[in-house]
Every structure is written in C-alpha cells, then in structure tokens.
Amino acid sequence: MRISCIGGGPAGLYFALLMKQQNPAHQITVLERNKPGDTFGWGVVFSDQTLSAMREADAKTAGQILDAFNHWDDIEVHIKGRTMRSGGHGFCGIGRMKLLNILQARCVELGVDLRYESDVQDDEGLDADLIIAADGLNSRVRQKYAATYQPDIDLRQCRFVWLGTAKLFEAFTFDFQQTEWGWFQAHAYRFDDSTSTFIVEAPQAVWEAAGIEAMSKEEGIAFCERLFAKVLDGHKLISNASHLRGSAQWIRFPRVVCKNWVHHNGVAPVVLMGDAAHTAHFSIGSGTKLALEDAIALARDIGAAKGDLDLALPRYVASRSIEVLRIQNAARNSTEWFENVERHSRLEPEQFAYSLLTRSQRISHENLRLRDAGYVDRFEAWLAGGQAKPPMFTPFTLRELTLKNRVVVSPMAQYSCADGLPGDYHLMHLGARAAGGAGLVFAEMTCPSADARITPGCPGLYTDEQGAAWARIVSFVHANSSAKIAIQLGHAGAKGSTRRGWEGIDQPLDQGQDWPLMSASPQQYLAGVSQTSRAMTRADMDRVLADFCAATKRAAAAGFDWLELHCAHGYLLSSFISPLTNQRGDDYGGSLENRLRYPLEVFKAVRALWPADKPMSVRISAHDWVEGGTTPEDAVLIAVAFKAAGADLIDVSSGQVSKLEKPSYGRMWQTPFSESIRNRVGIATMAVGAISEADHVNSIIAAGRADLCAVARPHLANPAWTLTEAAKIGYAGPDGLDWPRQYLSAKPQLEKEFDRQRAQAGQAATIEQANKALGI
Template sequence: MRITCIGGGPAGLYFALLMKQQNPAHQITVLERNKPGDTFGWGVVFSDQTLSAMREADAKTADEILTAFNHWDDIEVHIQGRSLRSGGHGFCGIGRMKLLNILQARCVELGVDLRYEVNVEDDEGLDADLIIACDGLNSRLRQKYAASYQPDIDLRQNRFVWLGTSRLFEAFTFDFQRTEFGWFQAHAYRFDAHTSTFIVEAPDAVWQAAGLEAMSKEDSIAFCEKLFAKVLDGHKLVSNAAHLRGSAQWIRFPRVVCKNWVHHNGRAPVVLMGDAAHTAHFSIGSGTKLAFEDAIALAKDMATHPGDLQAALDHYQATRSIEVLRIQNAARNSTEWFENVERHARLAPEQFAYSLLTRSQRISHENLRLRDASYVAAFEQWLAAQSGVAAAKPVPPMFTPFKLRGLALKNRVVVSPMAQYSCEDGLAGDYHLAHLGARALGGAGLVFAEMTAPSPEGRITPGCPGLYTEAQAAAWRRIVDFVHSHSSAKIAMQLGHSGAKGSTRRGWEGIDQPLESGNWPLISASSQQYLEGLSQVSKAMTRADMDAVRADFCAATERAAAAGFDWLELHCAHGYLLSSFISPLTNRREDEYGGSLANRLRYPLEVFVAMRALWPAERPMSVRISAHDWVAGGTTPEDAVQIAQAFKAAGADLIDVSSGQVSKLEKPVYGRMWQTPFSESIRNRAGIATMAVGAISEADHVNSIIAAGRADLCAIARPHLANPAWTLSEAARIGYAGPQGLDWPRQYHAGKQQMEREFERQRASQAQAGGPSALEQANKALGV
C-alpha cells in the first residue's frame, strides 16, 4: 500500500513505523510542516497500561521509550499550606522532543520516508491508497471535510500555559494557590534528568482579573514564579514557545469530538488520528496516550483485514471511537473539577485531595485502596472522626453515621422511594409491610416509602398510596412501627402530587399511559399534555386550587408526623405538580407564579414552608428536585443551585438531587453515577446536605461519593429491588464486618457468617489464581 501520514507527531510517526514493520513493502510517507527539531510543549505522560500495549505492538520502540522514561508512583497535593501524598499510581514521563526523536529514528531504520517543512494544505494531488490526517488539533483536513467528520468543538472555561522548570519533582504534583482574584493551580511532573513540565491554569475570569491578558510573556512568567515560589523552591519557569507572545501563550482547552473518523473522497480514504480526531484534557494525561492507541488500533485492524481496507476502517471507527469517548467522558469530569476549584477548596484539605484523586470517577475508592492501602486507611479514619467515630479500625465511608437535626442515621445508604403500584384506594397493605420491612432489615440507614399522594387526585395511578385519610395513616403507622421495632433503620415519607402526570396505568400496564376509564381531572402550573396527543390535558391551577392543594399537603404532613415517620420529603421533581411550577418548560403562567425563577419557586416554597411549620422541629425535612431538565430552555444545573438555596433558606435540611422526567423531549447523558455531579455542585456551592441518586449500584460507588464530598447520602433504587439486603451483602463483599454502621438482625447472623466466608474464599481464590494483579485488573476494567 501507499500510505501518507499528514503530520509528524506521535500518531503519524508511530502508525508509520507499525505499518512498515507489518509489511516492509508498504510505501509510507510522513509529511511534517515543521523542522525535525521543532516541537511545542515539554513532557508527556503515559500510564503503565499504555506502555504494555506499545510493547506488544513494537517491543524495540517501547524499550527505547521506557529507557528514557522517568517513572513515579506518587501524587502529591498542596493546598492551604498542607501537603498530602498518595502512591501506587504508575505514571511515566518523557520529554516530547526525546519521544519524537526515538520515533523518528525508528521510522528511518524501518525505511519510512520522512519529509519535513512540507506544508500540506489539503489532500489534493497526494498519490496514496490511504491518507492519515494526524495534523493536530487545528487539522486542516478535518476542517475541509467537516461535513463528513461532523466535529463538535467545546472550548473549555480555564486558561492554561505550558511551561517548564529545572525543579525536579519526585511526585506528580498539584499545587493550588488562592489569590485576591481567585484560584490558580499548577500541574507539575519531571520528564527527564534536568526538567519538569509546569502547567499553570485558572478560570478565564480569574485570569483576566489578575491582568494576565495584558501582560507580556516575560511578565506573566514572573507572575507565575512569584505565585508558585514555594513549590518552585528557587527555580525559574521558562517557555519554549518562542513564536508566542504575551497572552497568546495562555489558551483555553478545546474538547474535540468527531462523529465520523473516515472521509471517502473518491480517491483515497482520509482517516483522522490523534488530536485531529479527538482531544482529552491534559489533567488526565491522555492526549499522546490516545494518539499511540489510535495508531495501534488501526494497524491491528489492517492486519486483521488484509486486502479489505474498508472493513479495517469500519472496525477502527466503530470500536476506537467508543473507547475514546469513554476516556473523553472521564477527561470531561476531570476538566470540570479543575474549572471549579473554588467550590472544592471549601472541603478540608484531606477531602479536597481525595476528591482530586477520584475526580474523573474512573478511579474509585477500592481502586485507590489497591494503589495505596495505607493512604485509604488513614483517610477513612480521618473521615470517620469527622462523623464523631473514633474507630480502632478504618470504617468505609458508607458506614459512617450521619446526623440531621435530632435524627441520627447509622450509615449513608438510603433505599430510594420506588413506585410499587400495589395499593387499593391509596391504602398501604401487607405488601408494603413486607416490602419496606425487608429493606429496613437489609442494613440501609434510611428507608423511603414511595411517593405518596396528599389527595386522591394527586396519585399517579390507582395503585399508588395516599395519606389523605385516617385509615391510610393507620396503615402507615403499622409499617413504621414494624421498622422501628425490628430494625435500627429509620423510615421516611415522601409526599408528592402527580399533577399532569396523574391518572395513568400501573407501571407494568404501560407507564405514563392514560387510564382507559375512571380518570380524574388533572391540574398543573399551566395547561399541558405530558404525552402529546395521548395524555389527558391538565388545567392551569387557580388560586383556589393552590390553596386547596397546600391544605392537602399540610394535612398529610400532620398524618405523617402522627404515624411516626422519622423524615419527610417534599417531591418537587420529575414533572409532577410542584415541579411543573419550577420548570420553565411547564410553567407558562403570566401572574406572580410564572416568569422568573424566583416567581416559579413561589408556590412550591409556600407549600414547603407550610409543611415545615407543622413537621416536628427535631425531624429533618428534604426536597427532591430535578437539577437538569435535559431540554434546551429548561431547568439547568446553575438554576438547581439557586433552587437549593431557596429551599435551604425556607428551612430544608437536605436536597435530594435527581434530574429529568419533566419532558419527553429530554436527552440525558447516562453513565455510572451520572447525576452525582449535580449533587456535588449543590452541596458545595449552596452549602446544604445532599442525597445523590442515579446508577449507584456498588459499595464502591457509595464510598467514592461520600468520601469525596459529592453527597452526604446515596439513594439506591434497582439494586434494592433485586436484593433487599443490598447493604449487608455489599459489606460482606468488600470485607467489612462492622460494627460501625452495620447492624445484622440477630435472626440472620448465621447467614452473615456464611456470606462473609464465601466472599473471603472468592478473594483468596482470585489471589491464588495468579495472572494479573488486582490493581492491574481494576485498571484494565477502568481503562486507566
């Protein structure tokens, strides 16, 4: 084949040498617009996993690179005069120029045609069977064929400058400095015997407030030297971007995502690779890693499909784009963390450092334990102490106690309110006693009843529970008494009115589908039809309707208190009645209850304040909100912070942070713990306790969320449907036997011992089986 690589960076050089090694008869040309010795940036970082893949692809090149690497295991975090260190992270650094020299020499050795100072404007006139567009972030070919590639470029908030220093760092070092303008941070790591990379970044507004936009290059470097003088320890900062002046050195990171990676022009396919196809923020060190892995993947695909270029390219795009997107999603989490240092810095230094280490949500609590068990053990003891626990042994974060007002929960696990559609006339019966009772015995600290209506018309379906009669209150009292008598769990009532989403069939009969008969009238903030052309049309509430509904909520609150519930939650999410006031998608009122967010909150706050006045002062009260409507023009995460602040001012103790289900036009972005960032934002900006929900399914998830200060409680839904004793099972799975936060019923102790022994045998069996270490397995699964 005749292959032309446009761009002589790591992607182009490595792909060229792999293909030449694969078949010396290939005619491979690399066209680079710069001179051989020109490069920008200082050092680049690889993980141990990437090195393993490179060794498999070409051992000789990998050995040469490995010889030149500086390897370190530790990450050190400097914040508020403290220095905190964690080990076992397995990174390697190498100078970008040294890396390019190794690749260039290997290409020459194999017979690749390297041509420098060739400025390729486009692919016209190139005599090739395959063209690799690896011409970097500002790829001309990606721009030319944008209609095919469909790039999406997101310019991030922070400004950063890439510098170097003769200060040799022993660990990958993060240094955070607060100024009168805001927070600056440095990312520093050694990459050869003489030099370290030193990246400085700050939010654009902070950068501008500090006057860096108007400074010369020399003055901005002097500013950074003064700011980071302590960590630099007398060493200077230098720039190697001689072609840049002043503020041009400071750039904003562009996140590039391409829908397609291959363009067919009728001549030779043009394939994107490296930064031309994608970018991942430098805070997880993935740019060069991804370029190498692109080259390895395409070379493998071409070897697997000899003589069928189209099949190779199809497989490359289909598989590689998915893997890259996973890395990009982790990089996005990391990027957003560094864009919001201001709110993370409100955490204690210990928790701040832990939050940084787990910022991408790909490094979890147990993965961190595998890397540095002593660090995690010390952190767990520190975190437990913050909850008043002086344990002799470390306590997993999920098993630390939590207190609100006069209520103490034994641990941080919550059984989510989950619709069961199993009532008759709103009456909770034997099924609910068994359902909620089993989960209370299963180890969770707090068990929620499903959303319960304050009136018959407030039910979602005929099978939903109510709290609008004394008989219903007595039925709930029976359940509450069982929970209190037979477990150490607490039990919560969630009150909510269905609004425009009511009068529908039970979930298994067709969720959100209207009843065939027996419908009741619907109300909402404004007239609406939840399912266009199908649902009933609700009417806009009058002031009289609002007074009546508020009175219903108040009466239900008094019944909940009399029934003995420990906790009360008001449902203001998911498009139900009170949510319909908050979201601009469903509130089109022109009176004082519509328009601005303050106006849209007016009625939900009226209801909450009236309920709080009747709810016992020593018992907590929370509010569930939709933090994101996932529809343009709807509620945003920024709005959610203001919503939380308003309910906090009204007396709420905690915000139960969910999202969506307000509009069928929503386009949520799912994933592990996908709603947790909304919880973290509200908790650390509004200064109120939060409960995280959404795809939290393992003890590891809960431990990571609580430990990093992303939430105070974690609500677990579907796993509790599959296993009422989820909390007890997860404790045994991770090898925690208590006693703190873990309370097995006496009747179940025989099962406890058997389960613990079985999980212990499984762990021992895995350890004896040989093969990859636990850390290697975890890293492979996480892609780190």
C-alpha cells in the same frame, strides 16, 4: 497499500511505523509541516496500561520509550500549607521531543518516507489508498470536511500555560495557591534527568482579574515564579513557545468530539486520528495515550481485515469511539474539577486531596486502597474521627435524627395499592429493606389526594385509614430494624392518571377510569398520547396546599422519621419550577423566583407542620436535559431558595420533565449536580443515579460529593444490598452495620465467600503483574 499521514506527531508516526512493520511493501509517507527538531510542550504522561499495549504492538519501540521514561507512583497535593501524598498510581513521563525522536528513528529504520516542512493544507492532490489526518488540535482536514465529521468543539473555562523547570519533582505534584483574584493551580511532573513539566492554570475570570492578559510573556512567567516560589524551591520557569508573544501562550483547552471519523473524498478514505478526532484534558494525561492507541487499533483492524478498508474502518471507528468516549467522559469530570477549585477549596485539605484523586471517577475508593492502603486507612480514620471504617458506614445526623450509615433505599414506585391503601405487600417490601442494612428507607411517592396519584396503584395519605396503614408499617420497621423510615409526598400533576408500570409506563388510563389533571400550565406529557392537563387556578393551589398539609399531619402521626417534598421529574410542583412546563403569565410564572413561589408556599406550610426535631428534604431535577429547561446553575439557585425556607437536605436528581430530554448517562452520572449544590450552597445533599456498588457510595461520601447515597434498582434485586456490599468489601462492622439477629448465622458464611473471592482476585492480579514484568 499507499498511505499518506498528514501530521508527524505521535499518532501519524506511530501508525506509519506499525503499518510498515506489518507489511514492508506498504508505501507510507508522513507529511509534517515543522522541522524535525520542532516541538511545543514539554513532557507527556502515559499510564502503565498504555505502555503494555505499546509493548504488544511493537516491542522494540516500547523498549526504547521505556528506557527513556521517568516512572513514579506518588501524587502530592499541596494546599493551604498542607501536603497530602498517596502512592501506587503508576505513571510514566517522557519528553515530547524524546518521544518524537524515538518514533522518527523507528520510522526511518523501517523505511517510512518522512517529509518535513511539508505544509500540506489538506488532502488535496495526495495519491494514496488511505489518508490519515493526524494534523492536530486545529486540524485543517477536519475543518474542510466538517459536514462529514460533525465536530463539536467546547472551549473550556480555564486558561493554562505549558512551561518547564529544572526543579525535579519526585512525585506528580499539584500545587494550589489562593490569591486576591482567586485560585491558581500548577500541575508538575519530571520527564527526564534535568527537566519537569510545569503547567499553570486558572479560571478565565481569575486570569483576567490578575491582569495576565496585559502582561508580556516574561512578566507572565515571573508572575508564576512568584506565585509558586515555595514548590519551585527557587528554580526558574522556562517557555519553549518562542513563536508566541505576550499572553498568547495562555490558552483555553478545546474539547473536541467528532460524530464521524471517516470521510470518503472520492479517491481514498480520510481518517481522523489523535487530537484531530478527539481531545482529552491534560489533567488526566490522556491526549498522547489516545493518539497512540488510535494507531494501534487502526493498524490491528487493517491487518485483521487483510487490507480491506471497507471492513477495517467501521471496526476501528466502532471500537475506538466507545473507548475514546469513556476517556473523554473521565477527562470532562477532571476538567470540571479544576475549573471549580474555589468550590472544592471549602473542603478540609484531607478531603480536598481525596476529591482530586478521584475527580475523574475512574479511580474509586477501593482502587485507591489497592494503590495505597495506608493512605486510605489514614483518610478513613480522619473522616470517621477516630477508627478507620468505610465512609458509607459513618453515621449522619440532621436535626435530632442520626442515621447509622449513609445508604438510602430510594423511593421506588410499586403500583401495589388499592384505593391508595398500603397493605401487606408494603409491609414486606419496606420491612425487608429496612432489615437489609440501609440507614434510611424511603416509601414510594405518596399522594395527598386521590387525583394526585400517578396510577390507581399508587399510595396515598389522604384518609385516616391510609394513615393507620402507614403507622403499622412504620411501627414494624422501628420494631424490627435500626433503620429510619421516610415518607416522600408528591402530586403527579400532568403525569398522573396513567397505567401501572408493567401495563405501559406513562400510558394514559382508558376513558372512564381516568381522572382530570392539572399542572402549572396546560401540558401533554406524551405528545398526542397523554391526557392534557389544565392550568391550576388559585383555588386549585389552595386546595392542593391544604391536601399537603393534611397529609403531613398524618405522616407525623404515623411516626415517620423524615419527610421529603417531591419537586422533581415533571410532577405538579416541578411543573411550576421548570420553564419547559410553566408558561404562566401571573406571579407564578416567568422568572425563576416566580416559578419557585408556589413550591415554596407548599414547602413552608409543610415544614411548619412537620416536627421541628425531624429532617425535611426536597427532591429536585437539577437538569432538564433540554434546551431552554432548568440548568445545573438554576439548580444551585433552587437549592438556595429551599435552604432559606428551612430545607435540611436536597435530594438531587435530574430529568423526566420532558420526553425531549437527552441525558448523558453513566455510572454516578448525576453526582456532579449533587456535589455542585452541596459545596456551593452549603447544604447537605443526597446523590442518586447509577449508584450500584459500595465502592460508588464510599467514593461519593469520602470526596464530599454528597452526604447520603440513594440506591434504587440494586435494592429491588437484593433487599440486603447494604449487608452484602459490606461483606464484599471486607467490612464486618459493627458500627454503621446492623445485621438482624435472626440472620446473624449467615454473616460468617457470606464474609468467608467474599474473602475467598478477594483472595482469588488478588492472586490473579499478582500473576498478571509478574507476566507483565516478564514481557508475557
């Protein structure tokens, strides 16, 4: 096969040598525009996992790289005069120039044709069976065939400069310095015997306010030396970007995502690789990792397909795109964390450092414990104010109510009422989950009138009979568990008058069984399917307000501990808030302030009637996931408004306002919205969405991303989810964990079984580490 690689960076060189190793008969040419000794940037970082993959792909090259590596386990975080240190992170640093030299030498040894100062503009005129476009971040090939590759380039908010220093850092070091203009941060790590990488970063607005844009290169470096003088210990900072002048060395990171990676130019397939195909922010050190793993994967797939590119290329794209997206999602989380240091700096240094360590969501609480149990024990003791315990089992107090732990059973529609009346099913359903260990159990959305229901099977609180039925359930929960119980009041609006979930979710009732709908503006939730709602009049608003007030009185009389107002997911109050569903021309439409007017009227009226010693929360949709809808920035303003009206906590969800939504799903995918509101607005929050393990809850609470975690489907599968997860992570209590005495005999057996599973997992990990050390 004839292969041309455009670009002599890590991706192009490594792919070339792997293919030549695979079959010496391949004719492989690498075309690099720069001279052999040219490089920009300083050190690069790999994880131990990447090195293991390289060892399997080409042991000789991996061995040479390993010999040149500086390895460290510790991360240090410096902020506000404090230093926090944790270990076990397993990183390797190597000079970029050294890495390229190793790859270049190996290519020459294997017979790859390396051509330097070959500034080919694109694939034009290349006589090859396969063309690799590894021409970097500003890929000209990607630009030429943009219609095929469909790149999405997101220029991020921070400016950064890549410098070096002779100061040899013992740990991967993050240093944060507050200035009159805002926060600057440094990322520093040693990569050889004499030099460390030193990256300085700040949000664009801070960078501009500090006047760096007008500084010369030398002035900018001197500014950084003064700012980070303490961590530099008097050492100078060095630039190797001699081709750049003034502030041009400060750049903004472009996040590159390509929909397609292969273009057929009529002669040969042109395959993107490395930064040309995708980028991952330097704060998780994955750019070079992804490039090398691209090369490994494509060489492997071509070998497995015996050179048949029609088979190999689809396999390559399918497997790599999934892994790359996973890394890019983690990198996005990390990028956004560093863009918002101002927000995180409001945390205490201990929690700030923990938040930094877990910022990508790839490192969790239990993963940190595996890396450095001592660090986690000290942090847990600090968070709990004494004895170490998992964060999810710390108590939480709002007003006069204290929850024993941070786990909440989400309000989940059960569609099992007759005429809005909860019965024995609800007693069983909510009672079982209250006995299952959660601190707070929510009843499903309960409606203040018959025409406010989602389905005929949804519960209400608009009759005294319903109030008495709820009082029976509340009394049972209080008598048989230490959990608290909450009511969520909501009006379905345009999403009402539908069938029960298992009969066709969101599908309208048959004519004659349905009821009229209203919302902020006329709306049809499912285009061409749903019943069309009418716009509410002022008289409608007054009636609905009175219904909410009556329901609140009944909820208080029933003895509920907590009340939540549902202002999310496209229901009636949400329909006023979202610009997608509010097209009114009166005082209740237009600006966000106007769109919030009616939901706030309802909230204030309910809060005035709800007992002053009991908490009241609001559920909001923090993102509509549709162009022109509510954004996460809007959500912050929405939270500010409800906080001013007396809300104690914001239950932060998103979506379900429009069927045109395109959410970005993933584990704990809505938690960033909760974190933003909590730490910018200064109000307690509840995180929801794909929280399914104790590890998720512990990570979220410990990092200050939320105060409570609502867990939905796992509680449907296992009413005793909290007790089970406690045993799984080895926490026996008693604080924050309360087994029903009738079930206590099962506790030792469950704990013993999970102890056995953890021991087996630990033995397997030890064997794997030993095998790696032996090269097996």
